[in-house]
Amino acid sequence: MLHHADLSTHEKYLETVTNAVKDNKLEPRYLGYFTDRISTDKGEKQKYGTQLMVTMDNRTIMYPLIDPYRTDTWRKEIGLPPLAKYLKESQNMEWTLKEYFRHLPEAEKVLKKKKEILNRKQSDR
Template identity: 35%
Template sequence: MDYKSIAKKIIDLKNADLALREKLVQNGQLGEGYNEEMKELHNRNARALNDFIEVIGYPTIDKVGPEANEAAWLVIQHAIGLPRFMKKCAALLKTAVMNNKADPKYLAYLTDRIAVFEGKPQLYGTQFDWDEQGYLSPNFYDDLTKVNQRRESIGLNKLEDQTVIIRQRAKIENQLAPRDFEKRKREIEEWRKNVGWIK
């Protein structure tokens, strides 16, 4: 079966996501909570990708090529309001990685994102958020030495180096720390409950 048309559609989903993100960066709106337009796009993209998964299974490299495989991961990574979908995809991605049909880095990012939303320590330190001092810092993780060992095992740089990169990118994109840290924390907790990450 030829999956070229599906691959192109998956890449189109990713491009729409990145275009909207760039628009929000240009308007200085990226750090202002979960933008409504972005939320709608993320959910729409996830539904479309889920339809493709129903037809072809997980979009592995051998089926759709490396670009669409990466695009599928990005859509899943951004489907933050759909816990069941993200967890389902994480299980499929884990199988794909075990069969050398997807990049283990994608699984690391997705595993960490799910852990953070569930209030668990991340394993690879891939997820960052603003801290009380107004810096982007890694979300809670278990042990720095272990995190760096896990990162190295899949070809990621040291967490300390990644922190510098993340903060530099935020500066370039004019991302600003939330004005009211405690209020934002409360809003995130409420959102996590509402969408079903925590009870």
């Protein structure tokens, strides 16, 4: 339920979720989902590679990553499987760096638009 809450609620509970994972009270994948959801909702790049988008022509692509070369290291640190394995098992999606970089400009445009929308909402307050 918390995963689908609004951005301010996510930010409010991030430390609680982080501590729950560290204390083995919550599976680490939830920290990955939660952290990445906050980042992409803010128009920022994600760390763990859990957030995907469906394009207008019905393709599934990944939101941009902070560092695609370090993503698997970060995933391992919180007990998540390698990104390619995760995407194959959860989405039946073949993931390679080549494909990631091929779709990156499109994903970056979406992320930029999300950031612009968030900035407009904040300036309207």
